[in-house]
Amino acid sequence: MNPLATIVLLPLLAGTLLCFGLGRDNSPARRTLTALAAGGVTVAALALLLSLAPQILAGQTLIAHTDWVPSLGLSIGWRLDGLALLFALLITGIGLLIVIYAHFYLAASDPAGKFYTLLMLFMAAMLGVVMSDNIMLLVVFWELTSVSSFLLVGYWGHKEEARAGARMALAVTGGGGLVMLAGFVLLGQVAGTYELSELLTRGDIIKADPLYPLLLGLILVGCFTKSAQVPFHFWLPEAMAAPTPVSAYLHSATMVKAGVFLLARLYPALGGTDLFEGVVASFGLATVAFAAWVAIFKHDMKALLAYSTVSHLGFITFLIGLGSPLSAVAAVFHILNHATFKAALFMSAGIIDHETGTRDLRRLGGLYRLMPWTATFAMTAAAAMAGIPLFNGFLSKEMFFHEAAESTLPWGVAVPVIATLAGIFSMAYSVRLVHATFFNGAPKDLPPDAHPHDPPIGMLAPVALLAVLCVVVGVLPAVTYGPLVQVAASALLGTAPPEYHLAIWHGFNLPLLMSAIAVAGGLALYFTLQKSFGLPGYTPQRWSGKASFTCLTDSLFAFSGRLTDRIENGSLQRSLALMVLLVLVLAMAPFSAADRLPEAGSRTLLDAPPLAIVVWALLLAAGAALVWTHHARFQAVVLTGVVGMVTALTFVALSAPDLALTQLSVEVVSTVLLLMGLALLPQTSPRESTSLRYGRDAALALAAGGGVAALAWLMLTRDHASISWFFLDNTLPGGGGTNAVNVILVDFRGYDTFGEITVLGIAALGALALLDGLRVKRPTVDTAGRAWTFEQQPLLLRVAARIVLPLALVVSAYIFWRGHNLPGGGFIAGLVTAVALVLQFMALGQARAESVLHGAAGRRFSRWIGSGLAIAGLTGVAAFVFGKPFLTSAHGHPTVAVLGELPLASAAVFDLGVYITVVGATLLMLSVLGAASKENHG
């Protein structure tokens, strides 16, 4: 298999299945095994990536394509270039640390299998996002990250805030993803391709298109929601209800980076315009400063880190937005740096929470003495976050200041000023994090059982590794992250960036001055706030993004609730009347738009013989009588039967013998069914409608009937072109039969028929489910007060039924057999058999009839349905054996001794399946209805 696909499929299939299988039992041994499996899969993916890395670092781009739905332009395409490699290494590398850390972090009662399965799913989704070469495939993985992050944030589903946070994260990022999908569709239309490898070379066409601003806006909504840019940032702090390993992984290193990844990925196609720069860089800049300011005032360590993450994402967004090539270098460099120090800080926060039972900065303090190692590593990472020299964050922050000072944004000098302010705020919250946690007196109000000390090595090692990395990269940037940054920046820009130098010392210049101001200003700001304004006593203001989101969703729910109540008040009559009205309006709309009403067509009409007029008059009379006297229900069933008979006669007269036979036999069984149902229901309908209601219903009914009649008239007076002539030409040569209707049913459109008999079977099974075990007490007297008798059926009927049964079976066999060439076939034969069997039920009583048929109160008939469907399905599958598509038929005319030449078609076997299903479904319906009233008589 292609190595690129393997990298994604390893966690997607092997990872999830292994973790799910191993983690079903939450014993300590199994927990360790699950973590090992997750770790092993991650290591395998990482190793595979590293084995490909030399090629990428040498400047190659690996691409692999498999067709998926070529007609829609969809393919499964994988792509590994510098940008993808950078992200994939982050995802697998940090992922591995998280797997180790989480094993020690999770409590023994937390289900490890669930955690690692979801983590693997998420890892696969992220790898898919960064390695897709088709933007539609990218969307699929993108939404998968939203879904898996929803599940991970809500991992502790018993906590209200975890559920609420997960919902909000899904609503914002999933909703943003949908908007982005719309943008992608436009992008694909404009560019004429959904493949990134081609799309990235068509930037000029895309940017010149009038749809460019729209599609850019839609895609940016997706990026900004995912990467928590203002004003969509509020979901990220709420998602901190997740277990800390999840926060460290999803909400610092990977998922929230998906938005900036996409900005970087599509930069050659979308970026470089004034619009792109203005919008992206401005939103980024606003986010950097705003979120850094808010972070200072958060008392929860994770909330502070969350806002800091939002701020740093704004930092990256700002850099990608700016047009200059060096800002691209700074952006990818900071993506790596931020992931390194922020993951370490989240994991430190998790350790502190684990050891002290709280993350509240107002209660913590003095932990440096109690857990020196944790403190050292956390302070290292915090120094990187603040941008102190010798730590990696300093380098990218310098570049950020440099770009801000040189930016061509229309905001002028405000840009470097805001950037410096953001630097001051970052310093302030970093100092607060360190000071309030590790110094500042002793911890207050800790739980009595908390004895804070350094955690086991498994929890500390990942933090240590990342902290060491912060220093090493900070000192030696060019030899550590340098090569990766170079290829990633090339992939972002579409060309190699100009000469640049990753180093600590660039001489005394403006960025250095801005850094100095930021460090000094941040220290001053924190201690001033702490001393003079009582930072720990600060309570957040009421207005927030979260509150407005909640308010928005609440009012949406209330609105849809009111709307639903308006339309649907629980009354079926009202709903049906509205539906009929809606259909009328929809059907009339096209006519009202036309200049004049359509007239009858010019087709030569058929003269109606007198008999037809008589039958028509009978129909009108039966319908009128039915409406008039429907309160008398028995009579209404009979009149409905009359309408059915007229329908059958219509089919006879108008060259549809198959339909006539079907209608006639259906008429018998459905009348029996209606009468059996009626026996258990009230015999009359009360007169309860007001005359107003009658008037309304009559108007609706007449309008609907008049409309249908008019449509039918307009249609019938016109000639038609039909695809049927194809069927007629091919019925004999292609289907091996002369009855076109039957050949269409069992051969040309066999797939439809298979679906239809399945529906038939489901309806019958549904009836069984409704009535199985139900026993309705039958009334003992009729409406006139006369007692019902349950004596044995008349002798004559019993004798007749006995004689009729074999005859009917022979007739149905004959109808079945000739169906391919003359009117008949499985449906009709099945109904005829069913009618004959119903007669047995009536003559012998249900108990005896079913003992003959082994019906077991109807339940057994479900097996008939099953075997009928199986026969039909297997006939279809048999075509595979001959290398043909499903349900391809074969036919021949073998000569058999005695019987002579037999026209045989494989479709006949399919028809047999139809036959058995029809008999089974019909009997099942009748039988469960009969069984419902079997007892309690007398």
Place this chain on the structure above:
Amino acid sequence: MNVSMEFLVASGIGWVTACGVFLMLRGRSFPVVLGLTLIGYAVNVFIFAMGRLWTSAPPIIGNGEVIADPLPQALVLTAIVIGFATTGFVIELALRSHHESGTDQVDGKEPGA
């Protein structure tokens, strides 16, 4: 003036539809079932008539020059059988509802209750 078959069929379909809609809008389950059955008849004949009307021309090959359009017939044949299954299902639903709620009012409660 001669009356045409087309007129009879079109007006017949319309009339049965009207009766069906009226019964469907009643408040008791049994007339609703009958109404649905009637609408089923009308719809089936309407679809059948899409192939236009032909006399003495059943769609059997070799039965003469002109033969009727077989496709709507094939569609309607299965529709009739499924219509029967639907009728069966709905009548059993009505029975169950009557059993559960003690009334055959379609909303499961007596008017005014």
